[in-house]
Amino acid sequence: MVRRAAAVSRMFPRVSPVAGIGTYVPGATLVHRAPAGLKLALLIIVVTGVVASQQLWAALTAVLVAGALYLVAGVGPRHIAPVLVPLTPFLVLIGIFHTLSADVHSAVRVCAQLTAMVLLGGLVTCTTRVSAMLALFEWLLGPLRHLGLRPERVALVLALTVRSIPLAATVWRTSREAYLARGLRGRPHRMVVPVLVRLIRSAESTGEALAARGLD
Amino acid sequence: MIELRKVSHSYGDRAVLRSVSLRLTERRIGVIGANGSGKSTLARLINGLVQPDTGQVRVAGLDPVREPREVRRRVGFVFPDADAQIIMPTVAEDVAAGLPDRTSDTAQRRVTEVLNRYGLGDHADHPAHLLSGGQKQLLALASVLVTEPDILVCDEPTTLLDLRNVTLLRRTLDELDQRVILLTHHLETLRDFDRVLVMDEGRVVFDGAPEAATSYYRELMATPW
Numbered sequence: 498m499v500r501r502a503a504a505v506s507r508m509f510p511r512v513s514p515v516a517g518i519g520t521y522v523p524g525a526t527l528v529h530r531a532p533a534g535l536k537l538a539l540l541i542i543v544v545t546g547v548v549a550s551q552q553l554w555a556a557l558t559a560v561l562v563a564g565a566l567y568l569v570a571g572v573g574p575r576h577i578a579p580v581l582v583p584l585t586p587f588l589v590l591i592g593i594f595h596t597l598s599a600d601v602h603s604a605v606r607v608c609a610q611l612t613a614m615v616l617l618g619g620l621v622t623c624t625t626r627v628s629a630m631l632a633l634f635e636w637l638l639g640p641l642r643h644l645g646l647r648p649e650r651v652a653l654v655l656a657l658t659v660r661s662i663p664l665a666a667t668v669w670r671t672s673r674e675a676y677l678a679r680g681l682r683g684r685p686h687r688m689v690v691p692v693l694v695r696l697i698r699s700a701e702s703t704g705e706a707l708a709a710r711g712l713d
Numbered sequence: 714m715i716e717l718r719k720v721s722h723s724y725g726d727r728a729v730l731r732s733v734s735l736r737l738t739e740r741r742i743g744v745i746g747a748n749g750s751g752k753s754t755l756a757r758l759i760n761g762l763v764q765p766d767t768g769q770v771r772v773a774g775l776d777p778v779r780e781p782r783e784v785r786r787r788v789g790f791v792f793p794d795a796d797a798q799i800i801m802p803t804v805a806e807d808v809a810a811g812l813p814d815r816t817s818d819t820a821q822r823r824v825t826e827v828l829n830r831y832g833l834g835d836h837a838d839h840p841a842h843l844l845s846g847g848q849k850q851l852l853a854l855a856s857v858l859v860t861e862p863d864i865l866v867c868d869e870p871t872t873l874l875d876l877r878n879v880t881l882l883r884r885t886l887d888e889l890d891q892r893v894i895l896l897t898h899h900l901e902t903l904r905d906f907d908r909v910l911v912m913d914e915g916r917v918v919f920d921g922a923p924e925a926a927t928s929y930y931r932e933l934m935a936t937p938w
Contacts, residue, residue, distance in 0.1 A: 520802075520840065521802070521803055521838060523837075523838035626803065626806060626838075627801065627802045627803065627806055628801065628806045628809060628815060628816060629816065632816045653800075656800060656801050656802070656806075656810075657800060659802050660799065660800055660801060660802055660841075660842075663840065663842040664796065664842065667796075667842065699796075699797055702792065702794055702797030702798075703797050703798075703800065705762055705792070705797075706790075706792055706797055706798040706800065707800065708762060708781075708785070709760055709762060709785060709789075709790035709792075709857075710785070710790075710798075710800075710810070710811045710856065710857065710860075711782055711785045711786060711811065711860075712800070712810065712811065
């Protein structure tokens, strides 16, 4: 019975409603206070530099700097784990592949580069409010206004995308619970239709709420 | 003032409002009725979310069909499912979303003030989807009230709440300066209201004081099909 429950659990993995994306960790540190544009620009420069240099020391330094910045920002392991844990299996696979196809040095370098990128990207996410990031995108897309694009619409779509991740996770979790509560087992594809229906209903409700708030 | 003149609306073949005429001027108005009686359609007509098939709706002299933005600036709307109303990842960002120039200092001060007023000040930077049901409904209310509408239409905001949160929301609504139109199944919430409408099969079948309206409604619901 227990084994069966475990098998069902594996078949329907629990999805945490707290997805890593868009999780701002409140704070007033130097990293938090830095403008979103500066953080994003530094992220692009550092990542490009680390990848372009093809140097192991550069990649390892970037990992150490990222770790130090997490300490400065007061963002603890609880917030780093959701960023790093999903990456680990890929790092292992990539490491094995590079060791077999090239050498250990190359494997460590590539893994360090990836770790640095993910850590630095996660740091920007953890220390920047979504609204600040959206304001930056609105500003960056400003010149496209002349071509008929409405940057505020693009920003709203991005905000809704970020917001939809935990919503979709909740829909999946509640549908899964309802499925199991009715004594149904296996055949996870049967959940696709109810999940889609609930997501479409949520999207309709959100659209109506946007209109009611004058954001349509 | 809100005025409906012979308003009808159907979803396909199903008539949900049948020639409803009303003048709503009171400060607190309740609307009760069975599921499918037309309450929500009536509320959505006021906000311009639904358009009448026949008849006219006027909100402060404005036509919600022709001037939806002007009407929605005056009429805030709270939905039954607070989750669907949350459009931004954190509490403060969601409240700020409806404000023009939402990142300005003025907007941020206004957001802080509203969050503190509704007891959400300590949750400003928390993920909105992790709030409790009651807190989410308060957030929905705060997100609407931050734009300072003249009228607040609440479509069964207490449906998904426990008794404690129903009481909290009722107190919050009581203290509002705005005119409130509340659609609800919690009849005791309407005790101190100025006027209560009872709807049945797309018509307003009773219009009067809360006590008489709730008695009428109870009797109506006790009648077998």
